[in-house]
Amino acid sequence: MSVIDPTSPAHRPDTLRAGGAAMPVWLARIDGRWLVAAVLLILYPLVATPFFIFQIGAYALLLGTLGLSLMVLAGYGGMVSLAQMTIAGVAGYALSILGTNASGVMGFGWPWWLSVPAAILIAATASALIGMLAVRTAGIYMIMITLAVATAFFYFVRQNYGIFNGFNGFHGVLPPKVLGVDWRSPVPFYYLSLALAVLFFAATTYAARSTFGLTLQAVRDNPRRMQALGYHVAAHRVFAFFLAGLIAGTTGVMLTWFNAQISPGTVGVNAAIDVLVVAVVGGIRRPIGPFLGAILFVLLENFATDLVGSDRFNTLIGLVFLVIVFVSPDGIVGIGERIATKTRQTALWTPGRGASAKNK
Numbered sequence: 001m002s003v004i005d006p007t008s009p010a011h012r013p014d015t016l017r018a019g020g021a022a023m024p025v026w027l028a029r030i031d032g033r034w035l036v037a038a039v040l041l042i043l044y045p046l047v048a049t050p051f052f053i054f055q056i057g058a059y060a061l062l063l064g065t066l067g068l069s070l071m072v073l074a075g076y077g078g079m080v081s082l083a084q085m086t087i088a089g090v091a092g093y094a095l096s097i098l099g100t101n102a103s104g105v106m107g108f109g110w111p112w113w114l115s116v117p118a119a120i121l122i123a124a125t126a127s128a129l130i131g132m133l134a135v136r137t138a139g140i141y142m143i144m145i146t147l148a149v150a151t152a153f154f155y156f157v158r159q160n161y162g163i164f165n166g167f168n169g170f171h172g173v174l175p176p177k178v179l180g181v182d183w184r185s186p187v188p189f190y191y192l193s194l195a196l197a198v199l200f201f202a203a204t205t206y207a208a209r210s211t212f213g214l215t216l217q218a219v220r221d222n223p224r225r226m227q228a229l230g231y232h233v234a235a236h237r238v239f240a241f242f243l244a245g246l247i248a249g250t251t252g253v254m255l256t257w258f259n260a261q262i263s264p265g266t267v268g269v270n271a272a273i274d275v276l277v278v279a280v281v282g283g284i285r286r287p288i289g290p291f292l293g294a295i296l297f298v299l300l301e302n303f304a305t306d307l308v309g310s311d312r313f314n315t316l317i318g319l320v321f322l323v324i325v326f327v328s329p330d331g332i333v334g335i336g337e338r339i340a341t342k343t344r345q346t347a348l349w350t351p352g353r354g355a356s357a358k359n360k
Contacts, residue, residue, distance in 0.1 A: 056299070094118065
């Protein structure tokens, strides 16, 4: 008599039954809320104006993706970096120098399919080098080191006219027209931003459950124990910086195309802190957090100036930041989890169920 182990991969069913119909296992594992969100994001350009598609939707997706790179370091690795906008700026400057620009400075004229991956790889390498400087410290010391790198890069590109065109930077850096599509038009650019955001979100979620992701989280929780077990703590942290650099570098290319330019103002200290605000306000422990924070930040950035004026915009952002952190240290994601928990508890302890349980 043969014995079949149902848990064996060889005999694991590749379909599940749901409502009498079979569906693939990978599809059954997807949370229904993500499918609803995906449908809404895909249909968003059909009901929104070009301003909301480009300035709100696409920019929020890009800013959320950049915040996701910080979430990878801080949420999974316990490493708060203020250099993520610097990494994005490295990619933007590399793209402008290797590709084409309208500033009349540098611009090697490489085709996009060569200049884009080269710019992303240069940014990821720069991120790994920053990681090599920062990973042997922790807490406030790592924040100060990455802030120093961001400040130094800002002054370096602003004062260097021979390579980076100084204060003016590079303008006229546009995405290519591939397959006859103008990829800077609102709708194509939005879908391109959405595709990259979904790609990196899924990759981050998958990586968090991989061997490397679990090891990185263990290093975050107890680095000494992991080192005693034989793991190379510094190497894991530097590789996390490299992966976060891939995300930030890709976002840097997109942000350069979004603005059609790159200048020292893009990589300033204020911009670096904005990324931290986006990630913390949304929730730095979940991949969805930076995207929620980015939506709130972009809406405030575009509409709060009409209410409080441009001079008080940063004050309003700071107040919102303080209120959300005071109410929920885990940001908007933490508020949502509290509401969901409260709703479940209310459903379990309805008067009828309580009386019924008491009679028993």
